[in-house]
Amino acid sequence: MVAVSSAAGLLGIFGYSAYAPAKFAVRGLMESLRAELVPHGVHVGVVFPPDVDTPQLAEENRWKPEETRVVGGTNKPLTAEQVAAAIVRGIDQRRFMICPAPGPRALARFGGVLMPFLNREFDRRVRAVHRSTSTTKA
Structure with missing residues (x-):
């Protein structure tokens, strides 16, 4: 049994307050199910x-706040085929956390340690956008 969360289920990001809680919930549900079902094999x-290169992402990018863009950086989206291949590998290897890219893999493994540094960097990027926006309005 495999469910799809998101990298947003590992880390709260500016602009995803409506999306991320559901993805964090998927993680919690699957952690509970894992604990309950592992004894049964x-x-x-x-x-x-x-990000996955889909029409949904293209539409999202039309409306995404600038703060979200700068926090997310310039990561190239994966193809749906790349994600599907990673899922198949994860199932074959019976992995619980299936991370199709290095970024989410690092967050899954080291998120607790990385969070203070990531939050500080993301806050810096958001402040820079706000400073830039306030000077262009003045």
């Missing part, structure tokens, strides 16, 4: 893809 996994 059932494999449970959860996928944390970053």
Whole structure:
């Protein structure tokens, strides 16, 4: 059994306050199911893809706040085929956390340690956008 969360289920990002809680919930659900089903030999996994090149992402990018763009950086979206291949590998290897890209993989493994540094960097980027915006309005 595998469910799809998102990289947004590993880290709260500016602009995703309506989206991220559901993805964090998928992670919590799958962690609970894993604990309950492992004794019965059932494999449970959860996928944390970053941006995936889909029509949904294209539409999202039309409306995404600048703060979200600068926090997200310039990561190239994965193809749906790349994510599907990572899911199949994760199932074959019976992994719980299936991370199709290095960024979510690092967050899944080291998120607790990385969070203070990431939050500080993201806050810096958001402040820079706000400074830039306030000087262009003046």
